[in-house]
Amino acid sequence: MSAQNNINYNTVRPESEKITYLETTTPQQTFAIGQELGRKAAAGEIYTLTGDLGVGKTVFTQGIAAGLGIVEPVNSPTFTIVQIYEEGRLPLYHFDTYRIVDIAEMDEIGYEDYFYGDGVCIIEWAELICELIPDTAVRITIEKDLEKGFDYRKITIVR
Numbered sequence: 214m215s216a217q218n219n220i221n222y223n224t225v226r227p228e229s230e231k232i233t234y235l236e237t238t239t240p241q242q243t244f245a246i247g248q249e250l251g252r253k254a255a256a257g258e259i260y261t262l263t264g265d266l267g268v269g270k271t272v273f274t275q276g277i278a279a280g281l282g283i284v285e286p287v288n289s290p291t292f293t294i295v296q297i298y299e300e301g302r303l304p305l306y307h308f309d310t311y312r313i314v315d316i317a318e319m320d321e322i323g324y325e326d327y328f329y330g331d332g333v334c335i336i337e338w339a340e341l342i343c344e345l346i347p348d349t350a351v352r353i354t355i356e357k358d359l360e361k362g363f364d365y366r367k368i369t370i371v372r
């Protein structure tokens with residue numbers, strides 16, 4: 214393990230894996246981090262978003278959408294598992310799997326066309342469908358720490 218890479222891993226991770234820790238204290242800052250990712254996102258990339266209800270997954274997604282040049286409002290898909298936005302630099306496939314009760318629902322919507330397509334996938338509550346997530350996905354976790362304030366968020370990006 215290299216000198217600058219002094220994190221104690223519990224599991225064996227590939228040498229190439231890069232972890233970024235970020236902290237925000239406003240929704241705007243979380244949005245801005247998503248926006249920066251959206252500007253750089255490439256076709257075929259999958260971003261997973263993990264974190265409790267109300268932590269900021271949709272705010273982060275809205276930032277990614279803005280970074281892709283999407284101007285129409287982005288909200289969590291309520292009645293569908295996936296919401297498609299095609300007006301940006303790349304298609305955005307926004308999944309929210311919170312209400313999934315059976316993984317077969319992912320097959321029913323033809324998820325592979327999105328996961329292995331030419332757009333960018335963002336998946337809120339990806340841990341509920343973890344067996345479907347490719348190893349290549351960028352994994353983003355958002356956490357609160359109430360000792361640091363109500364609006365504090367720690368964002369961990371593993372790619």
Ligand code: ADP
Nearest residue numbers: 238239240243266267268269270271272364366
């Ligand atoms: P989720 O999709 O994870 O359920 P949302 O993005 O819908 O959560 O909501 C996050 C809420 O938390 C919003 O009301 C937002 O204004 C608020 N919030 C407060 N501080 C932050 C922060 N630092 N980053 C993101 N959201 C924040």
Ligand code: MG
Nearest residue numbers: 270271289337
């Ligand atoms: Mg949400």
